[in-house]
Amino acid sequence: MGCVNGTVVKEFVFLGFSSLAELQFLLFVVFLLLYLFTLSTNTVIISTIVLDRALHTPMYFFLSVLSCSETCYTFVIVPKMLVDLLAPKKSISFLGCAVQMFAFLFLGCSHSFLLAAMGYDRYVAICHPLRYTVLMGHKVCVGLVAAACVCGFIVAQVITSLVFHLPFQSSNQLRHFFCDISPVLKLACHHAHFTQIIIFLLCALVLISPLLLILASYIHIISAILQFPSTLG
Numbered sequence: 001m002g003c004v005n006g007t008v009v010k011e012f013v014f015l016g017f018s019s020l021a022e023l024q025f026l027l028f029v030v031f032l033l034l035y036l037f038t039l040s041t042n043t044v045i046i047s048t049i050v051l052d053r054a055l056h057t058p059m060y061f062f063l064s065v066l067s068c069s070e071t072c073y074t075f076v077i078v079p080k081m082l083v084d085l086l087a088p089k090k091s092i093s094f095l096g097c098a099v100q101m102f103a104f105l106f107l108g109c110s111h112s113f114l115l116a117a118m119g120y121d122r123y124v125a126i127c128h129p130l131r132y133t134v135l136m137g138h139k140v141c142v143g144l145v146a147a148a149c150v151c152g153f154i155v156a157q158v159i160t161s162l163v164f165h166l167p168f169q170s171s172n173q174l175r176h177f178f179c180d181i182s183p184v185l186k187l188a189c190h191h192a193h194f195t196q197i198i199i200f201l202l203c204a205l206v207l208i209s210p211l212l213l214i215l216a217s218y219i220h221i222i223s224a225i226l227q228f229p230s231t232l233g
Contacts (some may be wrong), residue, residue: 009168009187012097014090016081016177022084028085035078042067054205058136059223062118065145069114073107077178094168097179102160104178109206118143119217127224133186155202158175163188192195 017024049055049064080100084090092100124135127171163181166188176183 008052009172010093011091011093012172012174012179012184013188014084014177015173015175015203016090017085018090024085031078031085032082035074035082038074039071042071056120059118061141062114062121062145066111066114066118069111073104073111074198075101076107081177092179094164097174097184098160098164098187101163101179101181101184103155105156105159105181106149106152108152109155110148112206112210113148113151114145114170116213117148119214120144121122123217126221131204155206159199159202162199166195 017027020027045067046064049060066231077100079090121136121141127130128135159181163184166185168187170187174183174187181203185196185199
């Protein structure tokens, strides 16, 4: 997209639900109920794990962190979307858009790596049961969560920096309901193919790496189970 004037974009206007103007209140009610349901279920999961000492195990520790991550992930997007459904002007500042993109990328990437850590936890529990408490001690679990967060932070920082260092001097109408990568990139005056390639490779890395780790874990798990005697299996 070429620049049509010299005015630098200071805010973005969301057009995600502009074609459903007559249904926006209904959408607000539906999304609010879904959001409250998500919050309540995650709250129940986290509270149960924290209060029940029998659940203070690595598997439930990862599950509680995953529920917390999902709660924060929805908090980054849904409340703003709900406000915009009822607001006459659905806008977000340039800085606010960058913060929202960084937050959802950070939480989304961390979420993927947490799933890989959970797969590794199940691998150790089934394939090395006698050494499970040693291999998956509290420090190891915290370290895996910290590593997932660090990976998510680095990927989110790099992608957000690449996107928002581009010049935005054209349209500020964002055809989405939050600051996602692709819709924001379309508003840049010009962006090098190199930038697109880097962002694509990072996104692919975040998706494929945890998937391969999870597949490897469960292949070993299935292999170990098949070697058990039939009754034990």
